[in-house]
Amino acid sequence: MAKVTIDGIEVEVPNGASVLQACEAAGIEIPRFCYHERLSVAGNCRMCLVEVEKAPKPVASCAFPVADGMKVFTDTEMVRRARRGVMEFLLINHPLDCPICDQGGECDLQDQAVAYGGGASRYKEEKRVVKDKYMGPLVKTIMTRCIQCTRCIRFATEVAGTAELGATSRGEHMEVGTYVEKALTSELSGNLIDICPVGALTSRPYAFVSRPWELSKADGIDVLDATGTNIRIDTRGGEVLRILPRTNEEVNEEWMADRGRFSFDGLKRKRLDRPWVRQGGKLVPATWQEAFSAIAAAFTAPGAKLGALAGELADVESTLALKELMASLGSSNLDCRTDGAAIDTSRRDFYSFNTSIAGIEEADALLIIGSNPRTESPVINARIRKRVVAGGFPVGVVGPQGLDLTYGHDWLGEGGATLRALASGAHRFCEVLRNAKKPMLILGRNALARADGATLLAVAWQIAAFNGMLKPDWHGFNLLHRFGGQHGALDLGFVSGLPMAKMLTGGVDALWVMGADGLDLSAVPASTFVVVQGHHGEAAAARADVILPGAAYTEKDAAWVNTEGRVQLGFQAVHPPGEAREDWKVLRAASAALGKPLPFDTLEALRARLVSAYPVFAQGDALPHYVCTNTAGPAGDISGLRDDALALPAGNYWQQDPISRASETMAECARTYAAPAALAAE
Amino acid sequence: MTEHHEPTSFAFDAESNASIEKIVARYPAGKQASAVIPLLYIVQRQMKRMTDSGWVPRVGMDAVAARLSMAPIRVYEVATFYFMFNTKPIGRFHLQVCGTTPCWLRGSDAVLKACKDAGGLKGYGDTSADGNFTLSEVECMGGCVNAPILCVDDDYYEDLDYESTVKLIEALKRGERPTPGSVIGRQTSAPVGGPITLLDVAGE
16 A cells, blocks of 8 residues: 555555546546546546656656655646646647537536636637548547547447457547448447547437436436346436436446447337227227226136236336236236246246356356357446456357357357266366356356256256355356346246246136237237236237236336346336336236235335345345355256257347337347348358 | 549468568567568558559458457558558559658758659659659658658668759669669768778878
8 A cells, every 4th residue: 555645635545556546535636538447548638637746747647656655736836737738739629519519518528628728729720620430320420529538449449349449540630430431349339428528429319419407317227138237317308318327336337238228219119108908809999997897807707717927127016016916816827937938936046147247357267158248238248358358267158159259268069068068077168167266157048948948057057066166155156137127027936837838828818918018929829818018019919908008117116136136226217108107006006906906005015015025125236245055956957958059049139128129229220230240140 | 532442352472471470470479469560561562562552451451450360440550650551552663752850951852852843743642643653751761861862662762862863763764773872872871982980090
């Protein structure tokens, strides 16, 4: 540790810390553009100049290491003049187009020019003009505004792992871009917009839409993948205008995946905004009362066998309400595995990401089974990449060959034979795993969606057990879910009685489907009465006998459980459209119509029941450090594992759920990236 | 920026491959990227052999990136940073006039004028209509003792004035390649007229 005095405030910081970090530790703000705490230090904007005792010139605090006893001054005449000078230089080639710039109001350059700038420029000559670059459907560029801080270049190279941005030419002619015109191929490209300190990289869908001070903000959770990314939903006039990540060091740091960020325009399209009832073979608009009457007739018919499905976008409270409703109607036929994944719910660590996302940084070897984390959870993939870049982190992959994970990996094989070898120690990669102190594996949820899925899960657990991943102080078994509602429903034990396949093929007389708008119900026989509760008119609604319009994740206060088992609360940002209502309220109203009123009238009462019945929800968003004291695994005979190749989720990254499938922005991405994706698949 | 034709493919020929092997071997394993500048030169020379125009097309940069396991953008950055790499096709001879102070004081303006007049060039960056010459301004090439200097492709011609530059360019046009070095017969960087120090050895 080094003792440093900043403007008379003494702080102790680790050796090797920069002067800028020491200033932050002392609570003193240092202006900066190129410095970003999650990227390498570039030291090229010169805005962070401070005075250090005995140094003859101002020093760039971001790149200057502290020394014991150092005295730093951040508010002397020299520093003020240096900042004014740097600011004047930065503004020489920066256009004064703030009134038409989308960054206006949340622009680092604007703010710091006001705070530290000189107020007037002596520059009378021509300004530099730079041609805009095409970077795809998400990132809009106005490159004349670029101050060449190179944050975007470093982000693309270091965090996203797609080195496509660079600084070409030099001096006056230096330009940031891709050189060869192309759309960025990163699933994290939206973060470039956040880290750009000026208006050079802005959001294309948000262009000229709004000013930051006009927006209402609500904290939410991104449910379009299972990372549980903390988000801020910006709205105006009951409309979601953009979604930004919030910082949560343990989950998403400050990054966010593009699908969650840009697919919200799908919330306005193909919505279910009123109840529908099938009459004479056709769906006709109905009132809530008519819908509930139709449901009551089917669900309270004597001897009717009932069942319920909760899909990938069902929130915790509604899933509990549905479970209780079915219980009050005397049915225990529940299934939340609408993707067909053979998940064993007998123990929580059989279906959780036990290492935790932050825990990836502690691990020292990784085996990925049947998953492409880059498309299933780009943010978790960035965390894996961060660990890989830190060194000493071999990664083995069982699944399709030739995946571009943005980091080097060892392809071990594509299916069952490789897994058997890994479970028995016959595989060469076992040596790597067994020599590691904290090895981990990531099993893709999609891999379990096959006939021998239960066996595959058992084999994966055996691989973990055999290769030293399950220890009294370490849990290296991880299941990577795909959507925000999947883990929570499993925590509620929404798996009992008849499995989904039976319910869909006539095993029940009346079926309630919630939060699974994309589920194909065409195989359900006409004799089964189907209630579809959801927010998008997709495959499920086409087969419904009654449609109940629900709320999407931005439209309700709800708890979500991410793939780690972290319980996080999302808050309502806008109201559901039309007559649609929060899902738990729909279920509460339906229960009254069915003559079995659920015992809660408020969300608080529902949450109180949730916490008392399922203590795991009482822990809040804190996550315990999972360890494994019981290495007995899920049931399954290893010899029953078929040799088939493990399958990754079908379709492109951009359109995986009802919201993103309805999104025009995501459709544009799919069109733009379709060609490279087809090439990669070959 | 004028449009130019970019080739659609580039592959190192046998001669290039032989030099690449030698160059890459100079660097420790895993540090091959250090060889990016020499390899870009190899691309430029191969293009000269193939098309009589020494330049680095984009596909050539990609070939370098692939050969050195680098991201292509990292090669683009280097190739566009250095003026020595022509990212557009040039004429058969690349006339590089040094305009830095010593050459300028010793008459580089005359050299430039001679290049324009004899080569049929309008100014820096121009390629003559016959495709023979491209004119570039370069910074100090370290030959100030024999200023002013004109660098033709890789060869220095020194101690030039207007007439000798015209003569040189006319020779190039005829397909001749005069011997590089001082055009006034100066021995390396010795004084004009021959060495004058250490001639009188004590006792002789």
